[in-house]
Amino acid sequence: MLSGMTRGDAVQEELERLRDSIDNIDAAVVHMLAERFKCTQQVGRLKAEHDLPPADPNREAAQIARLRRLAESAKLDPAFAEKLLGFVISEVIRHHEQIAADAEVGRN
Numbered sequence: 001m002l003s004g005m006t007r008g009d010a011v012q013e014e015l016e017r018l019r020d021s022i023d024n025i026d027a028a029v030v031h032m033l034a035e036r037f038k039c040t041q042q043v044g045r046l047k048a049e050h051d052l053p054p055a056d057p058n059r060e061a062a063q064i065a066r067l068r069r070l071a072e073s074a075k076l077d078p079a080f081a082e083k084l085l086g087f088v089i090s091e092v093i094r095h096h097e098q099i100a101a102d103a104e105v106g107r108n
Ligand SMILES: O=C(O)C(=O)C[C@]1(C(=O)O)C=C[C@@H](O)C=C1
Pocket: 040, 043, 044, 054, 055, 056, 057, 059, 060, 063, 088, 089, 092, 093, 096
C-alpha cells in the first residue's frame, strides 16, 4: 500500500464526496421549492381575491404531461416525477383553500 490508505478509507472518502454533492442538491431542492411556494402563495391570494377555484385540473394535466416528457428525457422515472408534482400541488391547493377561507372570514 503506497499511500497508507486502506480500502475502507477509500470507500469512506468516496462516500463523503458523494454525500457532499447530495447535501448540495438537497439544499437546491429546498431553495427551489421555497421559491415555488412564494409564487403559489401569490397565485392563492389572486385566486381568493377574484373568487377563482383553488384547483385547476386542466392546468395540472398540462403540467403532468410536460413534466413526464422532461423526466423521460432526463432518464428519471416519469411516474415518480408525476407523484412528486402531485404531492407538491396537493399542498399548494391546501394553502389556496386556507387563503380563500381566511379571505372569506375577512369579508364577513
Ligand atoms: O396555476 C395555478 O392555477 C395554481 O394554482 C398553481 C398550481 C401549481 O402548484 O402549479 C396549483 C394548483 C392548481 O390546480 C394548478 C397549479
